[in-house]
Amino acid sequence: MAGHRSSMPQRGEVTGYLLKLIRESVPLTQEQLAAHLDVDRVTVQSWESGRRPFTAVPFGQAVAIRQRLGRLGANTKLLAALDDAAEADLILAALLRDEADRSPIAEQPLGWSVLTHRLTDLILWSVLGQTPTFIRSIPIPRRRGPVANAPILSADERRAFFVRLRELAERSAFEREPDVLLHRQACFLAGMDPTGASASWLAEGTTRIARRITGFHTWSPLWPDIRSMVTSLANQGDPEPLRDFITRAHPDDACERAALNYSAYWVGEIPYRHRNDSFMPTALGDWRGVVLFRHLVDRLTIGHPFVDLNVHNLWALLMARRGLTHDDLATGQTLADRCATLLDSDQLSRQSRQELTSILYSLRADGVTGTGTGR
Template structure:
């Protein structure tokens, strides 16, 4: 992976305040402590550090990103011994990565060309954690946690706390990065900056994104496909289902290469594939990659929420997945059971598009064949 330099964690113009350099990992660390049902004092005693150290990690005053790698491995092993599960440990690791990305974006002196944003193709678990302090929406893993035992003293924020000016600064930096990134060598950097900029709730975001997409018209098929998908995804997130329907009809349907690219993209996005990719080239493989599809099936079924901007894309991708991996329905699973139960309700929706209805009917028929 491309190497990058961690931003300077000092105060002052153009630098990142130290207390803001570890807010996401600090918040996740506090979630871990609360899931164990421990106060800061109790956790410090079990962990073998001072209570002030725990408070500093959780607040970002002593960022976890500043802890040496070897010491972080020791801390990780201690958390394992205390009973912290692999999902929360993975969330802490992603939160640390997100802190580095956030700090880089907030540091006006950091170069985006050599920074982390364009170094590898990001996945859902990292993006959800990175955007958490910016839109207040907790990652899926955090939302699924049981309510913590009562160890809190007084009111606490429900998400990593970032000042409004830092939030505005982050999105301004994403726009600046996208506008300055030009050429095929910077396509990934530009694409990911545009994607993150799309989370900004300012009224001019949609117009700015549309203008940026018109400025650069890639020559190669994959870049054009990714451009179209990015436009549709941002529009769907903002409630515009027509743009997504247009993407499915004009870009995906009846194009084997586009359908394969869509499946490969989804599988990587949700973590079905085991390896980090340094470019988008893997998406254009001539056949779906060496992934099983069970995790993707579960994710798509969970996303079958009518009226949601991504509903039509979830249905179409599910339909394409079952065509490419028909064996997924032959083994009883929670996802198959949930899909079978939801189908009649979804098909009763009078506002379904003709294409989505046909695909849902096709999925129901595939389930009947698998169960026959």
């Protein structure tokens, strides 16, 4: 039928596993939770395993279940992630369905909104099995017997995930009206490929657009697209395109604002979702930057694939948010230690060394010194 939109496929592994962690945080058995929710144990078991996707539960019922879990004392961080878990399942379902390579790219939810750190973590939970950052600090009870420690995809699905990302990146780039958001987010996720198989096609794509890096006079929609491609290559072991981008693609305040707004959005300091990248170069909002400050300092380590980008963003953040180190003195002291450690290494670009030196002088001028544990 002309104009008919194909029905969305459904998966429930990510949401289901998160529900299990939420239940265990109360703590309750499946039987006990079923009694509280007025359903049978098999229903709870099916939700948690993903066999019966929780994303298929009617909206009103899902809201009621969430409220009931909150009243039972469930962990609030886990509860707050349910929407992102459902979106992760939606993205995975659309990407992995059999006809994904033939369906219109507009039907791919990966291109419907700008990814956040938490949502990306939840997607990669299934693909790589790595525990999302926001879950790592939450105590997980000991379980009996052999149980999965992540909502991991099958080996075939994990391979298909990265193959489909390449297909989406290529299709979105060569459409009559290219879908820049879908393209850049497919490239960004492809950079997480642990096999290294995505590195070659990412490098080819970056080579094609490398000359555009020097052509930036201000922000454009291609700016975040190229940024995603070069960060993907850095994640695959080649930091030079990212270093070149940092040096050449920040010619004015609009690009610096874009870097900060996007980073603040990524870590959740901007609390609402954006549907495209146009928010990036706008005036800095009312976010303070404390969460972003901690996020960047935590990742200011030798060997981190984005260490040069983290240095630059920290330098720009401290320029834009004066007094931030006094808002979180402990993180400021950690920053001083890590600056000293990094400056002793030979794994930074020249620009990163200059910016780290500037940060260190600024910290000392503000009376913030390290703890002496950085060296």
